[in-house]
Amino acid sequence: MTTSVHSDITTRLEWLNLQAHFPDVATGHLRGYFDGDPARGGDLTVTAGDLFIDYSLNRIDRRTLRLLTELASAVGIEEYRDRMLDGAPVNTTENRAVLHTALRLPPEMELLVDGRSVVPDVHRVLGRMGDFTDRLRNGQWRGATGQRITTVVNIGIGGSDLGPRMACQALRNFTHPDIRVKFVSNVDPADLLGTLDGIDPATTLFIVASKTFTTIETLTNATAARSWITAQLGDQAVPQHFVAVSTNAVEVAKFGIDPTNMFEFWDWVGGRYSISSAIGLPVMVAIGREAFGEFLSGMHTIDRHFAEAPLEANAPVILGLLGFWYSNFFGAETRAVLPYANDLARFPAYLQQLAMESNGKAVQTNGEPVDTSTSAIWWGEPGTNGQHAFYQLLHQGTRLVPTDFIGFAEPAEDLLTIDGDGSMHDILISNLLAQRRVLAFGRTSDEITAHGVPTDLVPHKVMPGNRPSTTILAPKLTPNTLGQMIALYEHQVFTEGALTNINSFDQWGVELGKEQALQLHSVVSGRTSAAGLDSSTASIVEWYQSTRPD
Ligand code: F6P
Numbered sequence: 001m002t003t004s005v006h007s008d009i010t011t012r013l014e015w016l017n018l019q020a021h022f023p024d025v026a027t028g029h030l031r032g033y034f035d036g037d038p039a040r041g042g043d044l045t046v047t048a049g050d051l052f053i054d055y056s057l058n059r060i061d062r063r064t065l066r067l068l069t070e071l072a073s074a075v076g077i078e079e080y081r082d083r084m085l086d087g088a089p090v091n092t093t094e095n096r097a098v099l100h101t102a103l104r105l106p107p108e109m110e111l112l113v114d115g116r117s118v119v120p121d122v123h124r125v126l127g128r129m130g131d132f133t134d135r136l137r138n139g140q141w142r143g144a145t146g147q148r149i150t151t152v153v154n155i156g157i158g159g160s161d162l163g164p165r166m167a168c169q170a171l172r173n174f175t176h177p178d179i180r181v182k183f184v185s186n187v188d189p190a191d192l193l194g195t196l197d198g199i200d201p202a203t204t205l206f207i208v209a210s211k212t213f214t215t216i217e218t219l220t221n222a223t224a225a226r227s228w229i230t231a232q233l234g235d236q237a238v239p240q241h242f243v244a245v246s247t248n249a250v251e252v253a254k255f256g257i258d259p260t261n262m263f264e265f266w267d268w269v270g271g272r273y274s275i276s277s278a279i280g281l282p283v284m285v286a287i288g289r290e291a292f293g294e295f296l297s298g299m300h301t302i303d304r305h306f307a308e309a310p311l312e313a314n315a316p317v318i319l320g321l322l323g324f325w326y327s328n329f330f331g332a333e334t335r336a337v338l339p340y341a342n343d344l345a346r347f348p349a350y351l352q353q354l355a356m357e358s359n360g361k362a363v364q365t366n367g368e369p370v371d372t373s374t375s376a377i378w379w380g381e382p383g384t385n386g387q388h389a390f391y392q393l394l395h396q397g398t399r400l401v402p403t404d405f406i407g408f409a410e411p412a413e414d415l416l417t418i419d420g421d422g423s424m425h426d427i428l429i430s431n432l433l434a435q436r437r438v439l440a441f442g443r444t445s446d447e448i449t450a451h452g453v454p455t456d457l458v459p460h461k462v463m464p465g466n467r468p469s470t471t472i473l474a475p476k477l478t479p480n481t482l483g484q485m486i487a488l489y490e491h492q493v494f495t496e497g498a499l500t501n502i503n504s505f506d507q508w509g510v511e512l513g514k515e516q517a518l519q520l521h522s523v524v525s526g527r528t529s530a531a532g533l534d535s536s537t538a539s540i541v542e543w544y545q546s547t548r549p550d
Helices: 011-025 030-036 062-074 077-086 100-104 119-138 163-171 189-196 218-233 235-241 251-255 278-287 289-308 315-328 347-359 393-397 424-441 444-451 455-461 480-499 508-524 536-546
Strands: 045-048 051-055 151-155 182-186 204-209 244-248 262-263 334-339 377-379 403-410 469-476
Touching: 011 062, 011 244, 011 347, 011 377, 030 424, 045 289, 051 119, 051 315, 051 480, 062 315, 062 377, 062 480, 077 244, 077 289, 077 480, 100 119, 100 289, 100 480, 119 262, 119 278, 151 189, 151 218, 163 182, 163 218, 163 278, 163 347, 163 480, 182 189, 182 278, 189 218, 204 235, 204 278, 204 315, 204 393, 218 235, 218 244, 218 251, 235 393, 244 278, 262 278, 278 289, 289 315, 289 480, 315 334, 315 480, 334 347, 334 480, 347 377, 347 480, 403 424, 469 480, 508 536
Parallel strands: 151 182, 151 204, 204 244, 244 262, 334 377, 334 403, 403 469
Antiparallel strands: 045 051, 051 469
């Protein structure tokens, strides 16, 4: 294993400086910061590509960010970043490079892994994906009965589902008018059956997406889908109705998919970082090869910003430092992402895997227990829906929930307001502005009393404020800006992982569950006995077997 990023962060002078500084900030209020520093709002912002990020409503003063960047610098975050970008095996427990950024490099660039540039391979696969999607979109690719494909179903789970699913929904306005792209992930048969309901096998193509091609959910769903196709169109229909995306050509061939219909990627692409690889195929089907190129180019814009901007002006680094600050100094347990864009409804779910599978660890790269708090619990829903559900807790609850607001200047489409002379999008953005403002500045008892509120009601109406948020804005939700936002969060997650000195690129924690599910399947289905199981599991197995219909 290669060396760790750093260790003992909590004994460093830079950490101690932050500790000494923290009480000042903990007792400060955002109202006071803004009153005492009128330029704060315009100054505490950063631009990366087309993204304009306002972090002025965070619980920091002007000194905090300097102290945080000093800490990041002291632990060697820039060197670690460069090693990752150069293809060093920073995924130490699997001895792998971590090169999702190579998937977005322009063809003229070079990046050597084991003495060979990976860029030509990346563009060869992108070219094959482009040729395939062109044929699908222009109707040259036909199903077994000679009909055009009008439904594409991606079967995959985790990183082989969440990114493409999120992006296809986010880019709804850029999609091909005659091809629907659907997603099946859950091994609950309701998912596959609900998706296949009402669609025609003759006009349906499946993408079986699995990095390993051994994931039980995906292979089970793919096998059921194959039976659905062959029952109606015959075995010979499989090549026209199935393609695969994987790193594992052997297993793809075993499954019965022609390797010429397989789009490959490489073990240096982590599942949750794979949307810019061939795992993005459903997105390319939906939006076309040029727009997918725009998506990759958006990511590359932020990759370059991450690689080149000084830490104090580096957007993903700043956001990662803030995440680390809240987890480790304020003890914040969760972090909300609230897109004011309905088309980004799945973005929080996508970020959950990105952040929590990456940084939900308790052991440092050197095998020692962490001495810091690692990833927060990420969650979220689009605004304005969440305002009428859980924002009450954000405003007046006892927990501190740092929040990201996401918004766009131009909507994909707009409609007139109820009075017929305004924009619905303006209402949406006004809500975003109102929420971040109320969270930050609240309303004091004096202000409430001045409104003539009866004394006994005043404490109920006090809005404490001082609730931190960051606002991420882009001109419009397009393939390019979506790519920028994804890369922004990828590198932010990297920053938090590097500060806590964990390996953000493995996921051993999910393996044992997979292993035990396989063992328990044989017990649940009655092929092996429940002997030796713990008494709770054994009693549930007994209840299940006696309760389910034969
Ligand atoms: O849930 C664990 C995991 O390994 C994720 O990291 C991954 O994205 C997902 O399973 C799916 O894996 P695969 O693409 O190999 O089917």
